[in-house]
Amino acid sequence: MSRIYHNAANVCVWLGMDSPGSKMAMQFIKEELCDIERFDKIHENTGTADKLMALLQLLERQWFSRRWIIQEIVFARRATLHCGRDELHWSQFATAIELLLEAETASQRFSSMTKVRSDFWDGSSLFEHVNQSGAGLLVQGILFRDYKTQSGSQGPLWGIEHLVSSLTVVFDASEPRDCIYALLGVANDVMATPDVKDEPRLLRPWLLPAMQPKTARYPVDYAKPYPEICMDFIEFCIGQSGNPHRALDIICRPWALEPLRKNLSTGEIDVASEFLPSWVIKASETSFKIMTHTLARKKVTRQNADSLVAPPDAARTQYAASSNENFDRSKLAFKRRPNLRHYSIFVQGFIFDRVERVEASSQDGCIPREWADLAGWTDLETPPPEAFGGRWSTIQGGIQTGAVNTSMLISNDQNSIISQFCKRVQASILNRRLIKTERGRLGLASKNVATGDLLCIFPGCSVPVALRRFSKKFGDDEAEEKEDSLQRSLGVFKRALLNRLRARQMKEQWAKQSEDYKRFIRTLDIPGWNKTDEGRVMKRKPDKQPAERPHSASEKAENAEDRRHAGQEQNEPEAGKAPAPTLGPYYNFLGECYVHGMMDGQATEERRKRSIPYEVFEIR
Known part of the structure; x- marks a missing residue:
């Protein structure tokens, strides 16, 4: 599929039929969001709240949540979005959305504008975590670099481990195995095995190491039980890891989709896929999930604290236990x-x-009163004990965000400092519980x-x-x-x-090449060439008998x-x-x-x- 998208003159992305809201959103992108000179004054215009709502509804369309669409954009030389009769170039769309997300991160002005609309506001920020949505990840260059190679395609940026652990929840897949297989084509370190047969003939084992492809072969087998596929993926990631101090971090990352109880093609119960080992973390444990809010509006919402391990391709780790x-x-x-x-x-x-x-796990990012008791913090008017975190190190997972005290938690969201602190607290403790060890240490652990x-x-x-x-x-x-x-x-x-099948394929290939060679020889006008000479040449005895050939000993040893x-x-x-x-x-x-x-x-x-x-x- 990657070659199809790469060779296409233009990839047409169909978002569905148009509606008054989609027309408003497409026009809003073309005329206002892409105009950098007027961008800072958009929030002053009347009707901007309605346009923002229409844009959010456009981003919630099904196409932005399909896992297989990633390669449509990654490998396309040129792409256009189509919603009914409305058309928009992908570069315009990406520029507009990225500007919108950057401005929202800096000032949250667009979320504050939508709060006046009580008919669709449910009390939470409409644009909060929208950068974690499918559209947000696609346009922010998370998957590929924003420049193109000489061939015209955009090169994949991340390895398969990073893609699988980052995109599990955002992009849907009806088949859980596709949480891995659908991303093989856009990863920079793997190559799906079925596609290897179509490689150029220049990729030979006798090439110098520097000329060898830097991608590893990854077998695709939908017949395998899902738990075994998950195990193979973890084993592959550990083997491919270039950092010996972080090779096992994959067992701490949530990424695996829930196993299917029924086979999609036959409808029969798939008993072998009903369970996953405990060291394969399910996607339900990720930091964010997509929830349906008022008026059937979908929104990316935080459900768990952030993982303690750094992304696979991060230059530095947060911890080195x-x-x-x-x-x-x-x-x-x-x-x-x-x-x-x-x-x-x-x-x-x-x-x-x-x-x-x-103690009880933190719900909605709140700090239970029992946590203070466990830490020996009896007088809440005084700073917390050092073990509890003189700078809130336990609450914030050891990442210092500044000199703050407990009074800052009792405030409103108009104060940006308090708002950012509370978000950091939520990202550290949500659905985690406070623990105390036998040696008197405090910590944060899973609710289980x-x-x-x-x-x-x-x-x-x-x-x-x-x-x-x-x-x-x-x-x-x-x-x-x-x-x-x-x-x-x-x-x-x-x-x-497999060895027998491989030998049969090689035999058939050799027979075909021999026939091609014979036909080629017959087309040549060589003096003195006749059937007797032809038969003598084609029936020439080999230089070495089968038992003397170099590969024969290895075959016998393998058998x-x-x-x-x-x-x-x-x-x-x-x-x-x-x-x-x-x-x-x-x-x-x-x-x-x-x-x-x-x-x-x-x-x-x-x-x-x-x-x-x-x-x-x-x-x-």
Whole structure:
């Protein structure tokens, strides 16, 4: 599809039939928003509130929420928006919307204008978080750079991990697997496997490393169970990560769509896709969601606090809990056990503390009174204790926003300083609960964390994580061993089948090339050439017998290796992988957490002083 959009002279985007509101919005963009000289005076014009409302309704059209439309804009040389008979060039639309969003971020003047319209205002800012909507992300250059290459197309800017974790909620997908597959074409670090066959013939393995493509092949297989696709994606992201101190951050990011209970094509219940492992965070845990407000108006609304881990492509991280502890990929392993209804990841780390007390989670960004009691802040007229945050470090996730005190929370939104502070508080504590550890530390954790849960550090993860321990039942080890043996056998069978199919394709290709060569030779007028010579040339014996060819030994070795794996009956880990424990507990992943005083490598120093051992956690 990317080639179709790239080769098109113009990509026509159909937004739907026109309406009085859409006509007003398109005209508003052309005549007022794109006029930079008059832009600052727009709010003074009569009727601007109606035009803003019409524009918001235009941005809520279905096209802006479809996941597959991203590549329409990314790869288009030229694009136009069509709403009924009204037409607008994409560059005009993008410029107008970006100016509008920049002005709204700076002054919030447009939101204040719409508050006078009680017929559609529900008490919240109409433009708040609109930059997180589909239209906002498309026009702000989040997906691609705003310049074009010599070929005329706009180059993808982000990797697949960044795109999947950033665009999960904003863009819809009826098939949950498309939360990954629909973005492969616009990522700068992957290439969908089905498209590899159509690559230019210049891409050969004997090219110099500097000439090799910098994109990795990513297999597309809709027949795979959805949990296995999610596991493959996380394994891919960890393997592709260029920062060993942040490679495991992907397990802290919400991105996975809810699994379907029914197959879209057959309507049958998809039992294999009914569950996801706890280390695959669902998209319902993202910071924002799209809600329907008054008059069926959709709006991007905050539902959770911001993630503690930085975006995958960020130059700097907010925290470095594992400090300089290098992530050892050889200590990482994955186990597929679909018949036992769980998928496991084996991660090395250590326990540095346990949760002793928890308080209610923050609702609507409010700070519960119990939080102050837990922190020992009994006299609210005095500044909060240092552990609670002399500069509100616990409440604000350790990010200082300025010298503020509790009195600033009791004010109105006309004060921009108070407004920004409250937004920062909401982005830090919403739906998180205050915890106190056995060693007296305060922190913020998921609303699912309870007393007795473990606080751990994983090398390769920039923030602490919370785990819950479970004991295996009698007979679980034997069942897991049988399942692992079955999965190994299936893997050997699959590799053998793929090798046979590959050999057949190569044989057919060679036969076709031989026939083409024969036909080419017949067209040449070579003196002395006759059928006898032709037959003698075509039947010439090879320089080496099959057994002497270089690739023959590797094929035999590979077949012998497959037979060896097929005959194994014991549960042995792959070479270079961490040994999976056959006895002991397993864990559920409860998400990231903030522990005051433990976010910048202090836990690793404490591990050395207290001689805390590393261990391998099986997380399901």
